[in-house]
Every structure is written in structure tokens, then in C-alpha cells.
Amino acid sequence: xxxxxxxxxxxxxxxxxxxxxxxxxxxxxxxxxxxxxxxxxxxxxxxxxxxxxxxxxxxxxxxxxxxxxxxxxxxxxxxxxxxxxxxxxxxxxxxxxxxxxxxxxxxxxxxxxxxxxxxxxxxxxxxxxxxxxxxxxxxxxxxxxxxxxxxxxxxxxxxxxxxxxxxxxxxxxxxxxxxxxxxxxxxxxxxxxxxxxxxxxxxxxxxxxxxxxxxxx
Amino acid sequence: xxxxxxxxxxxxxxxxxxxxxxxxxxxxxxxxxxxxxxxxxxxxxxxxxxxxxxxxxxxxxxxxxxxxxxxxxxxxxxxxxxxxxxxxxxxxxxxxxxxxxxxxxxxxxxxxxxxxxxxxxxxxxxxxxxxxxxxxxxxxxxxxxxxxxxxxxxxxxxxxxxxxxxxxxxxxxxxxxxxxxxxxxxxxxxxxxxxxxxxxxxxxxxxxxxxxxxxxxxxxx
Numbered sequence: 001x002x003x004x005x006x007x008x009x010x011x012x013x014x015x016x017x018x019x020x021x022x023x024x025x026x027x028x029x030x031x032x033x034x035x036x037x038x039x040x041x042x043x044x045x046x047x048x049x050x051x052x053x054x055x056x057x058x059x060x061x062x063x064x065x066x067x068x069x070x071x072x073x074x075x076x077x078x079x080x081x082x083x084x085x086x087x088x089x090x091x092x093x094x095x096x097x098x099x100x101x102x103x104x105x106x107x108x109x110x111x112x113x114x115x116x117x118x119x120x121x122x123x124x125x126x127x128x129x130x131x132x133x134x135x136x137x138x139x140x141x142x143x144x145x146x147x148x149x150x151x152x153x154x155x156x157x158x159x160x161x162x163x164x165x166x167x168x169x170x171x172x173x174x175x176x177x178x179x180x181x182x183x184x185x186x187x188x189x190x191x192x193x194x195x196x197x198x199x200x201x202x203x204x205x206x207x208x209x210x211x212x213x214x215x216x217x
Numbered sequence: 218x219x220x221x222x223x224x225x226x227x228x229x230x231x232x233x234x235x236x237x238x239x240x241x242x243x244x245x246x247x248x249x250x251x252x253x254x255x256x257x258x259x260x261x262x263x264x265x266x267x268x269x270x271x272x273x274x275x276x277x278x279x280x281x282x283x284x285x286x287x288x289x290x291x292x293x294x295x296x297x298x299x300x301x302x303x304x305x306x307x308x309x310x311x312x313x314x315x316x317x318x319x320x321x322x323x324x325x326x327x328x329x330x331x332x333x334x335x336x337x338x339x340x341x342x343x344x345x346x347x348x349x350x351x352x353x354x355x356x357x358x359x360x361x362x363x364x365x366x367x368x369x370x371x372x373x374x375x376x377x378x379x380x381x382x383x384x385x386x387x388x389x390x391x392x393x394x395x396x397x398x399x400x401x402x403x404x405x406x407x408x409x410x411x412x413x414x415x416x417x418x419x420x421x422x423x424x425x426x427x428x429x430x431x432x433x434x435x436x437x438x
Binding site for chain 1: 220223224227230231234235293294295296298299301302303304305306437438
């Protein structure tokens, strides 16, 4: 029976993410009147990773915001499994997690309260995300008492709460110490093992084995 | 829907932690209202006639105070990007912010308006009319204020621009609300004015969040 076969497949790999082929074709972006980049094309398969390289102001953050659907592309298309992704931005938001330059941490809320709004999957509890980033003992502490690195880790914990296959990371290692970078490396590897994809902008070497590189000028 | 409620809950929790902000609005409301007896004299007849108008103008100005932080804080710390990517439509985010603004500003003003109006010697039959009109009135102000706050988001000196944008738009609310009070004082029917106020609210309820949502998307670009 094909139905039961499909069911056993799902049971065998319950954590598998529903990733798809991501294709960017001739993307261009404007900031006001200024052309930031044009002719950006790349392809990313499930389990893949892409590093955005380039000097300051080359448009790495702009490209990430464009891929997230926060910024409308000036030209070009973004395809997700062959279908234009940015047409329905609410549906596209389900496929991605975006970690921006800023940590989006509310100082007045505790570490755990900061994550509560983003915890929507019963199988991805806040406690597990905090544990993975070594924040468990700080869970009840107001976020204003955190150091910059701890705040960055709190922002990274949001990645673990989401079931989205595509992670868009803008300088994820900002302010992190060596141990935290190792933890991030383990997170990224586990995500890619499940079929997840990572696109990261960075200046520093990132623990991403076998990542393709895209140079922006 | 649960996401919308979660966002409202998060905003309420934040404003509870920043309780001084709501207190500042209420103190401003009282202080501004209490300047009038000092300025125009304590004659009960004059004050009583002016009381609904004074309460309304003070409520309007007080409701403007928290608007520039309504989206400003989220915009600066990157939370707005996360909200726009949370799967909620931008208009729903604006609606949640409107609800949070009304619950933390409109509702406290509504509760404080009674005591202030009594202090200003409002006529006994004018008080229920004033309070009844304040319910749709403050809701309309929250809707207008949210739209205004979203539109000036990211603009230089947005805090100065905001009253210039919102106050003219709030004029119809002010006119119909205070004419209801005048009608009550003259013994004329209040109902038409009240219904016009509700019509403004019905007009703004879908339009203001849509406009604010589009402005939020533009600000995030």
C-alpha cells in the first residue's frame, strides 16, 4: 500500500525539514536611488550552505533582507522549488528564519519571555533552545543584564524554535566567544543534516563545512 | 489569531514593565486639565460648560504621548523585522499595536476622564454622555495614532511630525464627540452625534490598520 509506505517513511525521519531547491536569478537591489548590487544568481540545494563574502557596503545585509522578503527586489526572481517565493510573503515567512544585525531582544523581558512569542512548535520547546546555547541558567534573568555575546546567543536561540528550512544569518558570530561559536557550528551542522539550508553573511571564518561562497563587490 | 493575541500580550507585558509610561500619560492628562481652572477662573458655570471640551482636548494630547515609541522601539532594536517575518500580515501587526495602545492609554484615560470632568464641575447629565463618547472616540484615536506612528516611522524628527499628521485627522472625532456633549447640555437628542462617532470608528477600523501595515512594510525596506 503506497499510503502506509509513505507513513512509515515519515515516521522514520520525523525531524526531516521540508526543504526545497532555492534559486536566485539576476537579483538586483536598490537602496533609495543607489544600485547596491545586480546580476546576483545562485542555487542552493537542501542541506547546502552559502557564505556571502565581500567588503563593507557590498550589499551582504541587503541581499539577506531581500531573500527574507523584507526588501522588494529591484529586478530578478527568487524561486523556491521552481515557484516564485516572494509573491506571498506571509507564506515565504514560514520557510525562513532571519537573524539580522540587531538582536531584536527586549531589555525589559526575561530571557525566556523574549522567546515566548517565537515558540510555536510543541516539539521545539524554549528550554531545549536555551540549553543548546547555554542560556538555561539565565532563563529568568531580564535581558538587560545580559552581555552582548549572551544577547546574540538569545537571538540565535530563535533559530532553534522555528521549523523553517532556510536560515538567513547576518554576521551570526558577532560578539560570540570561542565556545559559543562551536555551539553555533554544531547547530548549523545539525540543521543541514536534517536537510536545512543556511545562507550567512560574515567577515570571520564560520564553522560551515563545505559551504559555497558568493562574492559581492 | 492566537499569534495576534500573543503579540498583544507581549506588548501589554512590556508596558507593565514600563509602567511609568502609562502613569506619565495619566499625570499629563490631569495636569493639563487642571491648568484650565487656573487660566479661565474657577467660576463653576463657565467651567462646567467647557468641561467636555477640556477633557477631550487633554485626552487627545495625552493619547499622542506614547505614539512615537509605539513602533519606534521595535524599529530600532530589530524586533519589527522579526514581527514582519512572524507570518502575521503587516496589517495584523498594526492592529495588535492599536489594541495595545488602547489598552495602555485609551482605557486608563477613559477611567481618569470621569474624575477630571467632575473636578471641572461637569453637569450631572453631561457626564454619562462624555464617557459614552470617549469609548468610540479613544478607539478611533488609537487607530489614527497607530497609522500616523507607522507612517512617520524612520523619518527624521518623526516625533515632531506625528502630532502634525494625527491632530488634523482627529478633528472629526473631536467635533462629533463635543457636539454630543453640547446637545446633552441643551437637552437635545445625543443619538445622531453618537452614531456619527460610531461611523467614524467603523470607517477607521479596517482602513487604519491597512494603511499602517503598508507603512510598516515601507519602513522596514
